[in-house]
Amino acid sequence: MLEVRNISANKADYILALKKRNFEAESIFEEILKLDEKRRSTQKQLDEIFAESNKLSKEIGILFKSGEVEKANAMKAKTANLKSDSKALSESMDQVSVDLQNMLYQVPNVPHESVLAGQDESDNEEIFAEGDIPKLSEKALPHWELAKKYDLIDFELGNKITGAGFPVYKGKGAKLQRALIAYFLDKNTEAGYSEVQVPLLVNEASGYGTGQLPDKEGQMYHVGNDDLYLIPTAEVPITNIYRDDLLNEKDLPIQLTGFTPCFRREAGSYGAHVRGLNRLHQFDKVELVNIVKPEDSYQVLDDMVSHVKTLLQELKLPYRILRLCGGDLGFTSALTFDFEVFSTAQDRWLEISSVSNFETFQANRLKIRYKDADKKKHLVHTLNGSSLALPRVLAGILENYQTDDGIRIPEVLVPYTGFEWIK
CATH class of the missing domain: 3.30.930.10 (Bira Bifunctional Protein; Domain 2)
Known part of the structure; x- marks a missing residue:
C-alpha cells in the first residue's frame, strides 16, 4: 500500500509510472488526497476539543475547591457539549479512515524505473x-x-x-x-x-x-x-x-x-x-x-x-x-x-x-x-x-x-x- 505522504509529494511521477501498468491514477489520487485532508482536518478539530476539555476539567476542579459551584456546573454543561461534539467527530474520523484505506487498497505498487510499459x-x-x-x-x-x-x-x-x-x-x-x-x-x-x-x-x-x-x-x-x-x-x-x-x-x-x-x-x-x-x-x-x-x-x-x-x-x-x-x-x-x-x-x-x-x-x-x-x-x-x-x-x-x-x-x-x- 502506498503512503499518502508519498502520493502527495510524488503525485505527477506516480501517475506517469503507473501508466506503465495501464492504471490511470489521477482521479483516485485526487480522491485519496481529499480524504486525507478531511482526515487531518477532523483530527485537528478533535485535538482542539480534547485540549479544551482538559483545560475546562482543570478549571472545574479549581472552582469546586473554591466553592464556586454554580460556575463549575455551568462549565460542566459546556464539557458535555464538547463530549458530544467529539463523539460525532470521532465517528466521522473512523469513516473517513475506512474510506481512505479502501481507496489506497485499490492502487497497485509503483513500478521501478527499469520496468517497461506493456500490456501483458x-x-x-x-x-x-x-x-x-x-x-x-x-x-x-x-x-x-x-x-x-x-x-x-x-x-x-x-x-x-x-x-x-x-x-x-x-x-x-x-x-x-x-x-x-x-x-x-x-x-x-x-x-x-x-x-x-x-x-x-x-x-x-x-x-x-x-x-x-x-x-x-x-x-x-x-x-x-x-x-x-x-x-x-x-x-x-x-x-x-x-x-x-x-x-x-x-x-x-x-x-x-x-x-x-x-x-x-x-x-x-x-x-x-x-x-x-x-x-x-x-x-x-x-x-x-x-x-x-x-x-x-x-x-x-x-x-x-x-x-x-x-x-x-x-x-x-x-x-x-x-x-x-x-x-x-x-x-x-x-x-x-x-x-x-x-x-x-x-x-x-x-x-x-x-x-x-x-x-x-x-x-x-x-x-x-x-x-x-x-x-x-x-x-x-x-x-x-x-x-x-x-x-x-x-x-x-x-x-x-x-x-x-x-x-x-x-x-x-x-x-x-x-x-x-x-x-
Missing part, C-alpha cells in the same frame, strides 16, 4: 538465458505421459479423491518430489536463510498484509466457518511473522525460507496449456523471504536472482529470465524477474519462479518498521521469491532428462533420491 506477458523482456536445450528422440513424451508410463504421478486418482488439479505422487515420483524439496531447502540454508515451518491457513489480516486481499480473494480457498484462507504461497505466513513489529536495525536483514503446499483456485484455467503439472490447485513450493533496509533491497534482489540461477545451473535445466513489463507485474510488486524452464517435449517455456521487490508496499500494510541508531522509525522493504515451485521443475526434469532407456536423475539430486534412473 507478450511484452516481457528476456534479459538472460542459459543451458542447452536437449535434442530428444522422436519417441519423446510430455511429462504427463511419462508420469503414467513410469507410474510416478496419478492425475486421475487425484481427481477421484478431490478433483482436477490435485495429483497423487507415487513411488519414485513421490521420492523425487521430496528430494527436490530437501535439496532446495539445503541450498537456501547454506546461503544464509533460516528455515521456518508455518501454518497453511491464514486469517484475513494476514491476507491483507501481503496484498492477497482484497485483490485476489477469488483465487484463494476460503474456509467460511472459520474465516480463514488456505495459503497461495508461503510468502503470506512467513512475511506476516513480523506484522506490527518494530525491529531494531541490527536485526536486519532477516532471511527466511520455508516449504509449504500452496493452494490456488486458478478459476477459469482450461485447455492443453494446463495439462499435467503445468497448472495445479495444490502444489509444493520452497519460498525465500527477505526483510531488509530500503537502501539494501535492490542488491538483495540481485542476490536472490543469482541464487535461483545457481539452483537451475546445478539441475542443468535450460532456463531464461524475464523482467516483467508493467502490464504483467503483480499488484504488490515494484520489480519482478520471472524464471522459466524450457519444456522440450512441450516445446514451450514454463514459469518456475518469480523473484520480486515490494519495496515498502507490503511493509506499510503490515506495519513492519525498524528503528535506526538515532531512534528514528522507518518502513522496511520486503522481497520474496520461489526457490523453487516444484511442479514445473519436476515436469522439466522428466521431459528434458528422458532417454530411450528411462529418465536420468540430475546428478545433484542423486544423494537425495538414492537412485540414478527411473525405468
Whole structure:
C-alpha cells in the first residue's frame, strides 16, 4: 500500500509510472488526497476539543475547591457539549479512515524505473538465458505421459479423491518430489536463510498484509466457518511473522525460507496449456523471504536472482529470465524477474519462479518498521521469491532428462533420491 505522504509529494511521477501498468491514477489520487485532508482536518478539530476539555476539567476542579459551584456546573454543561461534539467527530474520523484505506487498497505498487510499459506477458523482456536445450528422440513424451508410463504421478486418482488439479505422487515420483524439496531447502540454508515451518491457513489480516486481499480473494480457498484462507504461497505466513513489529536495525536483514503446499483456485484455467503439472490447485513450493533496509533491497534482489540461477545451473535445466513489463507485474510488486524452464517435449517455456521487490508496499500494510541508531522509525522493504515451485521443475526434469532407456536423475539430486534412473 502506498503512503499518502508519498502520493502527495510524488503525485505527477506516480501517475506517469503507473501508466506503465495501464492504471490511470489521477482521479483516485485526487480522491485519496481529499480524504486525507478531511482526515487531518477532523483530527485537528478533535485535538482542539480534547485540549479544551482538559483545560475546562482543570478549571472545574479549581472552582469546586473554591466553592464556586454554580460556575463549575455551568462549565460542566459546556464539557458535555464538547463530549458530544467529539463523539460525532470521532465517528466521522473512523469513516473517513475506512474510506481512505479502501481507496489506497485499490492502487497497485509503483513500478521501478527499469520496468517497461506493456500490456501483458507478450511484452516481457528476456534479459538472460542459459543451458542447452536437449535434442530428444522422436519417441519423446510430455511429462504427463511419462508420469503414467513410469507410474510416478496419478492425475486421475487425484481427481477421484478431490478433483482436477490435485495429483497423487507415487513411488519414485513421490521420492523425487521430496528430494527436490530437501535439496532446495539445503541450498537456501547454506546461503544464509533460516528455515521456518508455518501454518497453511491464514486469517484475513494476514491476507491483507501481503496484498492477497482484497485483490485476489477469488483465487484463494476460503474456509467460511472459520474465516480463514488456505495459503497461495508461503510468502503470506512467513512475511506476516513480523506484522506490527518494530525491529531494531541490527536485526536486519532477516532471511527466511520455508516449504509449504500452496493452494490456488486458478478459476477459469482450461485447455492443453494446463495439462499435467503445468497448472495445479495444490502444489509444493520452497519460498525465500527477505526483510531488509530500503537502501539494501535492490542488491538483495540481485542476490536472490543469482541464487535461483545457481539452483537451475546445478539441475542443468535450460532456463531464461524475464523482467516483467508493467502490464504483467503483480499488484504488490515494484520489480519482478520471472524464471522459466524450457519444456522440450512441450516445446514451450514454463514459469518456475518469480523473484520480486515490494519495496515498502507490503511493509506499510503490515506495519513492519525498524528503528535506526538515532531512534528514528522507518518502513522496511520486503522481497520474496520461489526457490523453487516444484511442479514445473519436476515436469522439466522428466521431459528434458528422458532417454530411450528411462529418465536420468540430475546428478545433484542423486544423494537425495538414492537412485540414478527411473525405468
